[in-house]
Amino acid sequence: MPILLHCHKGIGPPVTGTALVAADNFSARYDLDRSKGVFSRPTHKLFGHSYADRILVLDTSKGGVATAWMLHEMASRSVVPKALIFNRVNPITAQGAAFGNVTLVDGFEGDVTQLFRTGDELRVDPAAGIVEILNRDG
Amino acid sequence: MRLNDEEKAMVAGDVGEVRRWAISHQIAVGEFFDAADFVPVAQAHIMADTESLGEAGVRFLEGLAAAPEAERWVRVPAITDPRGIDFAVYRRLGQTPEMAALERRTIAALRAFGVLMTDTCINYQTIMPPVRGEHMAYGDTGVVIYSNSVFGARSNFEGGPSALAAALTGRTPRYGYHLDACRRATRRFRLTAPPRDLSEWGALGGIVGEVCGSYWEVPAIEGMETVPGSDALKHFGTALASFGSVALFHMPGITAEEAVLAERAPAPITIGAAEIAAFLNRYAAPDDKLDVVVFGAPQLSLFEMEAVASALDGQRVNPETTVIVGTSPEIKHAADRMGLTSRIEASGAVVAQGICFYQSYAREMAEANGWTRLMTNSAKLVNIIGGYGYRPTLASLDRCVASAVAGRVL
Known part of the structure; x- marks a missing residue:
C-alpha cells in the first residue's frame, strides 16, 4: 500500500513526479540560476542540483517577492519544479504558484523534510490535500 | 471566502476580464491561507522588474493592458518598486539594449493601468507613508516590514501579480498581518550593545532573521537605549525580511504597536557587539x-x-x-x-x-x-x-x- 499523507488544501493541478528533498529553504531569486535550471546559491544544501521537473520538498520559503513572477517565467520555459512541498510557506510562494499554475502544498503533520526522501515517487493532489508516496509501503 | 455583491460581479466577469483575473487570483491565494473575506486597501505597490517578469511576464501585462481603459484602470493609488534599468547609465553597467527594450514595454504596460512609476523601495521615506491601521498591498519586503513595524500599517508581502490584482480590485484577502492574531511577538531578543553604523544595523537584522526563519514569526527587540533613525531601521528591517522572511517586528517604546507576547514566546536571546562582529566576519x-x-x-x-x-x-x-x-x-x-x-x-x-x-x-x-x-x-x-x-x-x-x-x- 502506498503511504498516504494529508496536508492543507493547496494550489495548482495534481501531478506525479520524483522528490528532491533538503532541510533548507527556498527563494527563486536567492537560490536559483534560472537560465541553467540549477540551485546556484553556494550555501544551499541543493547547490548544483537540477530542479527542473522535480518535486521540491523544503522547509519554508524565504526572502523577497520575486518568486511571485519567477515561477510563471520558469513555467513559460518548462524549466520549473513539477511541484513544491513545504512545511509552511510565505505568501509570495503561494502567490507565485497561483499565478504560474505550479502545484503547491504545505501544512502536514510532521516535518516534510523527514516524511519524504529524495527519490520518492510522489502523487500530489492539492485540491484533496493529499500526497502519496508511490514507491514505498506504509 | 465570503464575497460581497461587488466581488461576485468581478468573479462573474461583469466588469471585464482584467478584474475577473485579478479577483480570481486573489481568491486562490486567500483560500490557501484560509482568509474569511477581503479587506479594502489604501495603496498598492507593485514589484515588476523585468529580470523577474521575463518575456512571459511582460506579455501577460501587455495582454491585460490591451483591455478597454474602464476595465483596466486601477481602483486605488498604485506605485512601483525599483526597475531593472536606468536608461541614463545602463550601457555603462554592461546591460544590453534588449534589456532596455523589455523595460520600456513593461513601463508602457504599467502606465496603461494608471500605475504611478515611482520606481522605489523607500516610498515610506519619499512618497506617502502609511497611517497606523491602514491596510495596504505593498510589494517589497523592506517596505512591508518597515510600514508594519514603524507605522503600524497592515500588509502582507504582495508579489507583483498580487499587488497588481489588489490595485485592480481595491482590496486584498484578509489573512496574515491584516489580522491582530498574527501581530503578537513570538520571539524575544535583548540588545546589549547598539549597532554603530548601517552595516551593523543590517547585521543585527540578519542575526534576528536567521533565528526567526519564517514569515510567521514576529520578533520583539528589547534593550534599545536610544531611538534608531529611519535609515537604521530601514537597514535593520530589510535585512530581517531578507534573512528571515519576517514581515513585522516590535521595539517596545519605539515602534507603533505594543509588543503583545504570544503565549509560546521563549526567553530572550542576547545579541551584542561580539555577535554583530562575527556576522560581519562571515563575509x-x-x-x-x-x-x-x-x-x-x-x-x-x-x-x-x-x-x-x-x-x-x-x-x-x-x-x-x-x-x-x-x-x-x-x-x-x-x-x-x-x-x-x-x-x-x-x-x-x-x-x-x-x-x-x-x-x-x-x-x-x-x-x-x-x-x-x-x-x-x-x-x-x-x-x-x-x-x-x-x-x-x-x-x-x-x-x-x-x-x-x-x-x-x-
Whole structure:
C-alpha cells in the first residue's frame, strides 16, 4: 500500500513526479540560476542540483517577492519544479504558484523534510490535500 | 471566502476580464491561507522588474493592458518598486539594449493601468507613508516590514501579480498581518550593545532573521537605549525580511504597536557587539581584489546620499573598481539640485536612479564586466547576491569607500 499523507488544501493541478528533498529553504531569486535550471546559491544544501521537473520538498520559503513572477517565467520555459512541498510557506510562494499554475502544498503533520526522501515517487493532489508516496509501503 | 455583491460581479466577469483575473487570483491565494473575506486597501505597490517578469511576464501585462481603459484602470493609488534599468547609465553597467527594450514595454504596460512609476523601495521615506491601521498591498519586503513595524500599517508581502490584482480590485484577502492574531511577538531578543553604523544595523537584522526563519514569526527587540533613525531601521528591517522572511517586528517604546507576547514566546536571546562582529566576519575577504562597490538595496535616502558624497569628496575610485550608488527618482532629483550627485560622480562613481542592483540583471552584469568580489554596507544585498555568482563583503560605508579607492578589500 502506498503511504498516504494529508496536508492543507493547496494550489495548482495534481501531478506525479520524483522528490528532491533538503532541510533548507527556498527563494527563486536567492537560490536559483534560472537560465541553467540549477540551485546556484553556494550555501544551499541543493547547490548544483537540477530542479527542473522535480518535486521540491523544503522547509519554508524565504526572502523577497520575486518568486511571485519567477515561477510563471520558469513555467513559460518548462524549466520549473513539477511541484513544491513545504512545511509552511510565505505568501509570495503561494502567490507565485497561483499565478504560474505550479502545484503547491504545505501544512502536514510532521516535518516534510523527514516524511519524504529524495527519490520518492510522489502523487500530489492539492485540491484533496493529499500526497502519496508511490514507491514505498506504509 | 465570503464575497460581497461587488466581488461576485468581478468573479462573474461583469466588469471585464482584467478584474475577473485579478479577483480570481486573489481568491486562490486567500483560500490557501484560509482568509474569511477581503479587506479594502489604501495603496498598492507593485514589484515588476523585468529580470523577474521575463518575456512571459511582460506579455501577460501587455495582454491585460490591451483591455478597454474602464476595465483596466486601477481602483486605488498604485506605485512601483525599483526597475531593472536606468536608461541614463545602463550601457555603462554592461546591460544590453534588449534589456532596455523589455523595460520600456513593461513601463508602457504599467502606465496603461494608471500605475504611478515611482520606481522605489523607500516610498515610506519619499512618497506617502502609511497611517497606523491602514491596510495596504505593498510589494517589497523592506517596505512591508518597515510600514508594519514603524507605522503600524497592515500588509502582507504582495508579489507583483498580487499587488497588481489588489490595485485592480481595491482590496486584498484578509489573512496574515491584516489580522491582530498574527501581530503578537513570538520571539524575544535583548540588545546589549547598539549597532554603530548601517552595516551593523543590517547585521543585527540578519542575526534576528536567521533565528526567526519564517514569515510567521514576529520578533520583539528589547534593550534599545536610544531611538534608531529611519535609515537604521530601514537597514535593520530589510535585512530581517531578507534573512528571515519576517514581515513585522516590535521595539517596545519605539515602534507603533505594543509588543503583545504570544503565549509560546521563549526567553530572550542576547545579541551584542561580539555577535554583530562575527556576522560581519562571515563575509570578510581581506586584500581581495575589489570589482564593484554597491550602495543601495534599499535605495539611499537623501541623508545617505549626503554621507556617500562626503566620504567620496576629494577621492578617486580605483580604475579597476566600479562604484554604483542607487537611489529613487525623487531623491536623485533632490541630489542633483543640491549638488550631491556631482560630488559623488566627481570621484568616478555611478549614480543610478529608480533601480536596485540585484533587480538589475545582476548575473548578466557580472558576466559582462568580469565582476566577482562585491562590497556593500547592505546586509540585505550580501544575503541575496551570492546566488548570482558574486562573493560579497559587508562593511561600513567608510570602509567600502576606502576599499573602492584602493581597489582591494581593506
